Amino acid sequence: MFDWNWEFAWEILPRLIVATGNTLIAAGAGYAIALVLGLVLAIAQRTPYRGLTFVVREFVEFIRSTPLLLQIFFVFYVGPQFGLRLSPWASGMIAIGLHYSCYLSEVYRGGLDSVPRGQWEAATALNMTIAQKYRRIIIPQAIVPALAGMGNYLVGIFKDTPMLSVIGVAELIHTANAIGSEHYRFLEPFTLVGLIFLAISLPAAGLIRGFENFIRRKLGLQ
Amino acid sequence: MEDMSGYPHELTGENTPMVSFKNVRKSYGSLVVLDDLDLDVTTGEMVSIIGPSGSGKTTVLRMLMTLEKINGGCIYVDGKPLTHMPKNGGLVPANERHLRERRADIGMCFQHFNLFPHMTALENCMEGPVHVLGISKAEARDRSEELLELVGMINKKDEHPSRLSGGQQQRVAIARALAMRPKVMLFDEVTSALDPEVIGEVTNVIRGLVDEHNLTMLMVTHQMGFARDISDRVCFFYGGKIEEQGSPAELFGNPQRERTQQFLSAVREAV
Amino acid sequence: MDIFEFLVQYWPRILSGVGVTVAQFVLAAILGIAVALTMGLLKLSTNKVLKGFAVTYIEIFRGTSLLVQLYWIFFVLPLFGFSIDKFTAGYVAVGMNIGAYGAELVRGGILSVPKGQWEAALAINMSPAKRMWRIILPQALINMLPPWGNLMIELLKGTALISLISVADLMFVTKQINASTFLSAQAFGIALIIYYILARFLVTPFMRWLERFMARKMGRA
Numbered sequence: 249m250f251d252w253n254w255e256f257a258w259e260i261l262p263r264l265i266v267a268t269g270n271t272l273i274a275a276g277a278g279y280a281i282a283l284v285l286g287l288v289l290a291i292a293q294r295t296p297y298r299g300l301t302f303v304v305r306e307f308v309e310f311i312r313s314t315p316l317l318l319q320i321f322f323v324f325y326v327g328p329q330f331g332l333r334l335s336p337w338a339s340g341m342i343a344i345g346l347h348y349s350c351y352l353s354e355v356y357r358g359g360l361d362s363v364p365r366g367q368w369e370a371a372t373a374l375n376m377t378i379a380q381k382y383r384r385i386i387i388p389q390a391i392v393p394a395l396a397g398m399g400n401y402l403v404g405i406f407k408d409t410p411m412l413s414v415i416g417v418a419e420l421i422h423t424a425n426a427i428g429s430e431h432y433r434f435l436e437p438f439t440l441v442g443l444i445f446l447a448i449s450l451p452a453a454g455l456i457r458g459f460e461n462f463i464r465r466k467l468g469l470q
Numbered sequence: 471m472e473d474m475s476g477y478p479h480e481l482t483g484e485n486t487p488m489v490s491f492k493n494v495r496k497s498y499g500s501l502v503v504l505d506d507l508d509l510d511v512t513t514g515e516m517v518s519i520i521g522p523s524g525s526g527k528t529t530v531l532r533m534l535m536t537l538e539k540i541n542g543g544c545i546y547v548d549g550k551p552l553t554h555m556p557k558n559g560g561l562v563p564a565n566e567r568h569l570r571e572r573r574a575d576i577g578m579c580f581q582h583f584n585l586f587p588h589m590t591a592l593e594n595c596m597e598g599p600v601h602v603l604g605i606s607k608a609e610a611r612d613r614s615e616e617l618l619e620l621v622g623m624i625n626k627k628d629e630h631p632s633r634l635s636g637g638q639q640q641r642v643a644i645a646r647a648l649a650m651r652p653k654v655m656l657f658d659e660v661t662s663a664l665d666p667e668v669i670g671e672v673t674n675v676i677r678g679l680v681d682e683h684n685l686t687m688l689m690v691t692h693q694m695g696f697a698r699d700i701s702d703r704v705c706f707f708y709g710g711k712i713e714e715q716g717s718p719a720e721l722f723g724n725p726q727r728e729r730t731q732q733f734l735s736a737v738r739e740a741v
Numbered sequence: 742m743d744i745f746e747f748l749v750q751y752w753p754r755i756l757s758g759v760g761v762t763v764a765q766f767v768l769a770a771i772l773g774i775a776v777a778l779t780m781g782l783l784k785l786s787t788n789k790v791l792k793g794f795a796v797t798y799i800e801i802f803r804g805t806s807l808l809v810q811l812y813w814i815f816f817v818l819p820l821f822g823f824s825i826d827k828f829t830a831g832y833v834a835v836g837m838n839i840g841a842y843g844a845e846l847v848r849g850g851i852l853s854v855p856k857g858q859w860e861a862a863l864a865i866n867m868s869p870a871k872r873m874w875r876i877i878l879p880q881a882l883i884n885m886l887p888p889w890g891n892l893m894i895e896l897l898k899g900t901a902l903i904s905l906i907s908v909a910d911l912m913f914v915t916k917q918i919n920a921s922t923f924l925s926a927q928a929f930g931i932a933l934i935i936y937y938i939l940a941r942f943l944v945t946p947f948m949r950w951l952e953r954f955m956a957r958k959m960g961r962a
Contacts, residue, residue, distance in 0.1 A: 326929060329924070374650060421806075
């Protein structure tokens with residue numbers, strides 16, 4: 249029953265390690281997009297323009313309520329219908345970056361809301377522009393309470409990269425699938441992929457907590 | 471929109487007040503907080519505002535700092551309209567650009583200090599001069615250290631606010647506001663959140679400002695003795711209006727209105 | 742083909758996909774809640790073996806991807822002699838995954854009940870099981886319902902992955918229609934809207950209603 253083949257596992261490991269690299273690149277690039285776009289979406293919801301606030305709010309709700317897998321297909325297939333051909337990597341990064349930017353915008357919003365009103369008022373009393381208030385006073389303080397959520401979604405985006413396999417991005421699951429169908433053996437590739445995910449995401453949680461404490465100390469907020 | 475034709479574009483003349491409220495109204499929905507307020511403060515004057523809570527006294531300072539919009543009338547600072555700006559021959563509500571230009575004359579200290587927690591005491595003081603006034607870091611540092619010296623906080627200049635007591639935080643907040651070189655300083659119940667034993671260190675700093683600087687100051691306070699000691703004039707607010715005003719000796723020694731008498735005797739009993 | 746013609750022609754297939762998605766959602770939710778309760782309680786157990794089991798379960802299912810778990814259950818489990826059909830594999834994978842996240846909510850909810858409640862239940866001589874079931878869990882439930890609302894949305898979205906093992910849910914049907922018509926905007930667009938409607942106008946309102954209902958029942962409204 250238990251026919252784990254060590255030799256085969258050893259043989260496919262290099263391919264899986266390359267795929268791990270691709271997975272990490274995809275997660276990192278998607279996260280970078282999400283970090284920036286999420287901030288834009290969060291701040292857009294705090295402007296006094298009611299129409300803009302409403303549209304952004306509904307957009308965020310929509311993206312958060314629908315499956316990432318479907319969004320990946322949408323970005324990949326709808327472009328060509330209108331003459332815009334995107335590579336699997338480009339579509340994947342757009343879809344996953346957009347999806348997580350909506351989650352991050354909620355994290356940022358929570359962080360921004362946690363900054364007391366007195367901080368805004370003190371910044372006004374120092375005659376700061378709205379951009380200066382955000383950049384110098386509010387965002388540095390909003391970041392700290394947001395760090396835990398930001399860290400969770402970094403791990404989350406990493407764990408969602410396997411969905412990019414469906415449009416042909418050669419990340420871990422895609423590679424495991426390919427190995428499986430070449431050799432008619434699925435036990436080793438899928439088990440190894442699971443172990444690789446565990447080996448990365450479990451320590452990541454601890455590292456993120458450490459980073460959070462480091463930032464807290466650095467900003468003198470103990 | 472309100473007809474602003476009765477309001478001048480500029481106050482001129484020899485005795486132009488530093489701060490002038492003209493028919494200022496403020497309400498939240500149907501609740502009227504300030505009712506046709508007229509108040510002039512001359513340059514270098516120290517005016518204390520006292521009164522029961524809910525009388526609108528803090529709102530006076532918050533409107534002057536432009537933290538609250540006014541619903542009617544006009545506020546002038548140094549002769550020029552603060553809440554409005556000239557446009558097409560008339561006065562219209564000020565835009566953000568006009569506010570930023572006029573706000574430079576005003577500094578404020580808050581009840582809860584509102585120091586920036588991610589910056590040290592010195593960085594708090596340098597923040598405005600460097601990033602708003604655009605002066606060099608070296609010059610801002612000199613200016614800030616001088617002011618921290620003045621408020622007796624120079625030995626704590628590299629501490630973050632979380633490591634400072636309330637009285638120490640409030641003194642840093644005063645230095646931070648002064649670093650912007652305002653013409654008008656606003657003190658909004660700056661001792662109300664402090665433990666009794668550290669109130670003195672803050673009031674002493676403010677006392678020093680009255681002597682050393684030719685600053686115009688407005689102070690909302692519950693410290694009657696302090697108001698009596700240092701004010702040029704005391705205004706008693708009641709129900710969104712100035713019920714009575716006068717020199718400390720007049721107002722505390724011989725109040726004319728019944729409400730003032732009631733308030734003062736209630737406060738004295740509480741002590 | 743405009744969108745109405747498209748809908749008229751493909752509506753029956755889309756509807757059958759929605760039916761499968763809803764069935765998967767309900768089954769996975771039931772399994773997920775059961776797993777969450779079990780693992781959440783076990784993680785609070787003082788027995789080291791039981792606690793270790795729950796911790797391992799939770800870390801494995803939260804540390805790896807749902808897609809990896811789905812493939813593992815569908816492709817690898819049969820090698821050990823557990824052959825399950827794809828429909829079952831689908832909701833089992835989704836439910837076990839969501840259960841691991843839910844277990845943390847259960848645990849947090851139980852820990853949020855004040856210690857005095859435990860002591861009061863002990864003082865009227867309730868058995869440990871009764872204390873948990875009659876006194877602690879109802880109060881914990883109220884505290885953890887709001888995050889469960891979000892988790893249910895995640896569950897609904899998670900069911901879309903079962904299309905990758907060829908369960909004919911909404912996602913799968915949509916992909917088929919796209920492959921045969923190349924009308925990607927219509928096909929995927931309609932599917933997005935249907936998922937949105939399910940989440941926003943069925944799952945979320947139901948969870949809100951449940952929150953209010955429970956709060957009323959506990960006299961907290």
